Amino acid sequence: MSYDSSRSSANTSRKSKRGLDNSNSSNNKNSKQKTLGMAWGANSLSSSRSSFRNSPFSNFGSYMAEKNRKLQHQFEAEASTSSHSGSSPGKLIFQGVYIFIDGFTIPSNQELRAYMLKYGGRFANYFSRHQVTHIICSNLPDSKIKNLRAFSRGLPVVKPAWILDSIAANKLLSWIPYQLNQLANNQPKLSAFFTLKSNPVLENVLTDEVCQVNLDPFLKGGTTKDACISKVDEPIRFAEQAGELPDDPNHQFEELNTSSGKSSEVKMAEFGSRDAEDGNSVNSKHQSGPGLFSASASGCCLHNQSSDGSLSSEPGGPSNRHHSTLGDPNFVENYFKSSRLHFIGTWRSRYRKRFPSSSSELKCRSSDLNTSANSDKSTIIHVDMDCFFVSVVIRNHPELHDKPVAVCHSDNPKGTAEISSANYPARNYGVKAGIFVRDAKALCPQLVIFPYNFKAYEEVADQFYSILHKHCHKVQAISCDEAFLDITEKDMGDPELLASTIRKEIFNTTRCTASAGIAGNMLMARLATGRAKPNGQCYIPSVSVDEYLYKLPIKALPGIGHVLEEKLKKQNVWTCGQLRLISKESLQKDFGLKTGEMLWNYSRGVDNRLVGNIKESKTIGAEVNWGVRFKDLQDSQCFLLNLCKEVSFRLQGCGVQGRTFTLKIKKRRKDADEPAKYMGCGDCENLSHSMTVSIATDDVEVLQRITKQLFGSFCLDVKDIRGVGLQVSKLENADPSKQAPERNSLRSWLTSTTTEKACRINSMDKERARIDSEVKNLIGTSGQLFPDHTGFSAQVDSNSSSDISAPPPLSHLDMGVVKGLPAELFSELNEIYGGKLTDFIAKSSVASENIYSYPSTHSAEGQELAVDGGEGPLASDMIPLDFIMVENRAKQHMIEEEQVAPSWAGLQSEAICSVSPNNNDLMPLSLSQVDVSVLQQLPEELRGDILGQLPAHRKQELTSNAGSHLSENPEGALNIKITENKSNSTASVLNSNLWSGSPPQWVDKFTVSSCLILKTLAELYCTLGSTGSLSPILQRIISECLYPLDENSDACGEEATYDLCELFKQYVKLKMELDLEEIYVCFCLLKRLTTKSKLFLQVYNIVFPYLQASIGENYGGVKRRAINQLPCYPNLGFTVKTNPKGSQR
DNA sequence: ATCCTCCCCTAC
């Protein structure tokens, strides 16, 4: 209906859990801090985005958390004493209000604090998004306004007068008239300070209509000692009722069902009455957190107010013109902040952190094989909140419980906003999730629309799961409002009793009802819940399964969506009973092996899934398919960057890095009409293109480069783009020590702990670097200890000259290694660092904890400068990723030494790291670099591993042709020469006085060749290029690099570019036997060497993406593919074979 | 057979 055509949805229900989940910030409310500013980002770590780095809001380290806690404690102590005196109920004006004061205020900070304390409110010493309900702010310089916008995010920013006036009025006034004007229109209005104080009329109106206390129901319930809570343990009646149920399942269903309609009100009467009581006691307060405005009982939605009010209150006041990527540079961030689907989509990731590794989920059932015998004995409970989003927002509106209510962004009766959830009265009118609000209003004109309150959903979900975990240790979370419990091995009696106990507790705690299904497997439990809704429960015993399913519409089976439903209906299958008549073979023929079997099983009530067998997540991604409109390439690139940032955040938040990157594009179909939905994507082609690299990364820069290339390969008119997504797969744990050990594998070797700590320059390293920078200034440069380091740097990277003579920054030392040094070496080292080493070790352990909890790439920028002092962002931007990749790989080889001689490894690798600290992780295992002589000296098992990674032709070369491999081409020959040429220089490297014992023989050459090879290769290439030993095309390219043509020269034009590309193409064709990696490396090097040649860059830009794409890990067939995919540039006269992916479909 | 890429389908 609201669909335009092809839509993607998703199949579900799997849980994933990545064991590592760092420091579980489980109990840490601050962990809710958002990521890229996404309120509900998958990554719950605090962001220290540079934009508000200096604001108190960015500090969420453990120190702040602890300090905050203490101060709050102190405050509460005070409050408990003093508020006793004034504990007259009428005085609790600010109950549920939790303010944070930003900056200077007219009544002082202390005064306001005292007021809050006196009148029942709470006062935050430091901003905590999780608790604070209002930000109090008088007037701020413009520079601060921007930051305020960024972090306030939906929270009301209110002037202190609101507090004073509320006290004067002896009741909580609406804060809306007291909103900080600056935030809305960016223009400070001092007069606004006092305006409303003398406007009682307006005040009353607003107060009545839109009230706002953020009433935390639990706080309230707790403090007022809610009478209902004491009734909690009285499920007996409940249980009896359940126990009395007849055996006939249908009958049961009837009864339970009707009970939900009618008698359930009896059944749940306590709930209802409690609600009423509570409603009375709280009566005049309306709810609502930031941004919630109450809908009046009349059913009229006050959405307009909200829009100037708060909820989604976007910072950009005037920028509301276009709600698309065109008008808003922060579109991604803002969009996710308000997206319900984003909220529920990312919920699981937050859940993992809040309920970390609930031991339960990790493979509990040893009774492994799940034959049907198993399921006979199993007992599964499925619990699902009733109309979750609605229930939560009308918790304190008992008068609305029997009126049709829905949650939606908009109340516009002509609007295309989607209904998120509708309560059961509304469903009677046909209102349901997913339909447009205009259709909902047409079906039910009196429908009351409430806005979202994501914060409340999150809190209720937390409570929901706390209760579940309390009652059962095998909990499989399905979504924020839904879970399976496996109570098979629970000896505690009646499952139905347990279910009712749980439901009751949920209601008493959240004031929202849940329904439950009980059965022998997950499928049947889920179906039972459907029967039980709303506010009921249902048990389906095994014997009743067949009967229950017989008449069940196929669509009710999980896994059958509208497409399968339609296909089956075409076969005249409408019910599960009819579905059973089709043979498994036939189903498998029509729908595939697995799907067919699923249909066959499900139609018989068979489901072998186990509760809680959680797998670690396999992909992480972000996409936006709403409001995406680009006018030019720059728009799209900007958007892509933001998307990369987002994805990078999420990767880091999950503690993983990925190797495969998939860019998804929604492209407006040629004949597509305007989307039915406002700013929707309409009818689109879905295109995707992926690239796999050899080393996992989470670095935003790397992501950006990859994404750029992927994007380029689509060859699209950006104006047709209606949606963009970036997905990362082949995930690996970012902390290799927690990675599943792969014995003796090359990969585990390359990414071993020491490698990680010492060499990988990823977000964590960058953060470390930042921390280190503060110590860095104190360190002298008595670099005697690192003579080799110096020389090494000079050779490897001529660009970073400034820091050459300094010892490696402390942060780059592997403290694990340092600590393990012999005493005398340690003190020597400590001296070099001015005695800071000891301190730093202590410090770094603290710091790394913080980093662990709150990694942040966004603070990376200045840090690189601090570390290497040489290459700023500009330079680093010009370094091709690929060069870096290779260089980095060299480092990893280096690391290998550490395993052999750990005592010097850390320092050794330090030297390397400091050479180009802003390296990226990404690099191909560019096998052309595997030097034969080195290879031969490797330990047997490693050699085997390496060979195992090589493409066949390469393997042969290396094994059979040891000495003179590659000699058939100039590049290969160079490879060997380099090793020889540079072996002298290693001597010094290896002579470090930090050495203890002699390194294994092979370390020498291996290190040299891998660390220096690129630089040297580049030099030699250039030399040979000018002396004519290279092929014409490479020669020409190289000379262009060395002696770049004037930018304005004719020779830089299209024609020249074409010539060069064509030549290159021919070259590749002619030199089929030449490894693509060779060319690839060559290109990387050349790009590195020349940033001035426009001509070269043009060629590079055309050819390189294809090289890059081909260099992934798919060696097989790569050459041919790469050549075929050389692009078509119509104006250059290329003939294209087919353009990559997308367009050919 | 088994993997990979590019999709589609599905549940929340």
Add this chain to the structure above:
DNA sequence: TAAGGTAGGGGAGGAT
């Protein structure tokens, strides 16, 4: 105005 995301399962078809 409105905020159509996220992730797993799996099928088709190609490469090896």
